[in-house]
Amino acid sequence: xxxxxxxxxxxxxxxxxxxxxxxxxxxxxxxxxxxxxxxxxxxxxxxxxxxxxxxxxxxxxxxxxxxxxxxxxxxxxxxxxxxxxxxxxxxxxxxxx
Amino acid sequence: xxxxxxxxxxxxxxxxxxxxxxxxxxxxxxxxxxxxxxxxxxxxxxxxxxxxxxxxxxxxxxxxxxxxxxxxxxxxxxxxxxxxxxxxxxxxxxxxxxxxxxxxxxxxxxxxxxxxxxxxxxxxxxxxxxxxxxxxxxxxxxxxxxxxxxxxxxxxxxxxxxxxxxxxxxxxxxxxxxxxxxxxxxxxxxxxxxxxxxxxxxxxxxxxxxxxxxxxxxxxxxxxxxxxxxxxxxxxxxxxxxxxxxxxxxxxxxxxxxxxxxxxxxxxxxxxxxxxxxxxxxxxxxxxxxxxxxxxxxxxxxxxxxxxxxxxxxxxxxx
Numbered sequence: 517x518x519x520x521x522x523x524x525x526x527x528x529x530x531x532x533x534x535x536x537x538x539x540x541x542x543x544x545x546x547x548x549x550x551x552x553x554x555x556x557x558x559x560x561x562x563x564x565x566x567x568x569x570x571x572x573x574x575x576x577x578x579x580x581x582x583x584x585x586x587x588x589x590x591x592x593x594x595x596x597x598x599x600x601x602x603x604x605x606x607x608x609x610x611x612x613x
Numbered sequence: 614x615x616x617x618x619x620x621x622x623x624x625x626x627x628x629x630x631x632x633x634x635x636x637x638x639x640x641x642x643x644x645x646x647x648x649x650x651x652x653x654x655x656x657x658x659x660x661x662x663x664x665x666x667x668x669x670x671x672x673x674x675x676x677x678x679x680x681x682x683x684x685x686x687x688x689x690x691x692x693x694x695x696x697x698x699x700x701x702x703x704x705x706x707x708x709x710x711x712x713x714x715x716x717x718x719x720x721x722x723x724x725x726x727x728x729x730x731x732x733x734x735x736x737x738x739x740x741x742x743x744x745x746x747x748x749x750x751x752x753x754x755x756x757x758x759x760x761x762x763x764x765x766x767x768x769x770x771x772x773x774x775x776x777x778x779x780x781x782x783x784x785x786x787x788x789x790x791x792x793x794x795x796x797x798x799x800x801x802x803x804x805x806x807x808x809x810x811x812x813x814x815x816x817x818x819x820x821x822x823x824x825x826x827x828x829x830x831x832x833x834x835x836x837x838x839x840x841x842x843x844x845x846x847x848x849x850x851x852x853x854x855x856x857x858x859x860x861x862x863x864x865x866x867x868x869x870x871x872x873x874x875x876x877x878x879x880x881x882x883x884x885x886x887x888x889x890x891x892x893x894x895x896x897x898x899x900x901x902x903x904x905x906x907x908x909x910x911x912x913x914x915x916x917x918x919x920x921x922x923x924x925x926x927x928x929x930x931x932x
Contacts (some may be wrong), residue, residue: 557880558848559705562841581843583851 519600524593527571533591535563539570547590552583561586568592574599637863639913646917656781656790667908667919668793671931672774675795675902678820679813684770684797685912691776691791692746697758700884703750706845712748712778712790715741739911748778752796753899757885760800760897766890769800770809780848781836788869794901800887806898807876813900814874815855821871824926826860826910829868833857856877860910864895875899 519527529542532551536542539555556564564586569575574596576585585595627673643649650659680686692714696705704711715738718725723740730737734789749755752775760769778791799809814830833855834846849855854876875898881887882895889895915922921931926932 531923557883558845559702559880561848562705562844565844566841576840578840578843582847586844 527540528589528592531567535567536560560562615783628664668904671904679797680772684772686772693755695745695747698747700709709838710779712780714744714746716744718742752794753798754800757881761886763888771798792905797900803896806896810876817872829859831857862910872902
């Protein structure tokens, strides 16, 4: 079942709530709000990254391991979307072969 | 990790053969002339009185350059509280580099087991218990708990000369696991710490260039562990938090870092409750010169006998 963007964003907010040590509740943040400005440290962003990989079952690609990927809820969601779509396409190609 | 000698292999002439030094031509030269004394553990080197004289000269000169009327000169042993290290976040970034101190906490039967293991050349680490101290990983770490609370209006500046330990393996004479750093630490507001770091970068560059070294300035990142570490390193570079000065040591094309100039923003201040005079979390910054590496780089650049160096560096270091 393909997760909707809304579901992915909700997962991101949930992981942020538990691991980002933000000054505010993630539900109060716009998708485009800067998470580092909201109090997420670089060390906290590592926890967010690792927990998202576990929750969503993907591995961020090396090129995604940057401040830009973890800057906003939208940017994290987009990275997850891309990884899930690639994984789905790979699985479909494998099924056809 | 050092392999224990195989129990069945007789040592030549009843004593341990000296380890074969590995590494590059410069390392071989240092060993051949007695400046570098290879031990049985890679990356743990002794050195000659001549090398130590250069190290002490660098220490003295850097203190002269960097210690002002308001600088507090402090000193710590090469071990520190494990709790302090845990609070610092070091284990989140560098679990692979920590040197943790362990001790034997067994009873008589355990002693017998230990001796049996030693005789068999087997591992005995599981008979050791972790202690409440660790080796100091970077010179500034023992400082931060002492800065807790409200800083004076002008902040604080400290200097120390300290042994550091990194659990990394290598055969190069310059990449030591245990080494000394001439360290300066600043705590204050964000602008003060940023300006202080940038001034030190200029000052450090001028100092090393004045010693006749071919200095390169590079934006750098720390050797954070694993995939998560790539994110931390990228973040550190994006924010231009770390600069290094590099000089040729083992290679002309791949110079070695001999000094680093670091902004921590509020990382340590948050961990250790270091606050500004008027309220709010302080920032910190630090600067470290790896004196063994600078000394070796000087020997490489000017020759293995300091008395025959050019007068410029000799006068600068009063050698």
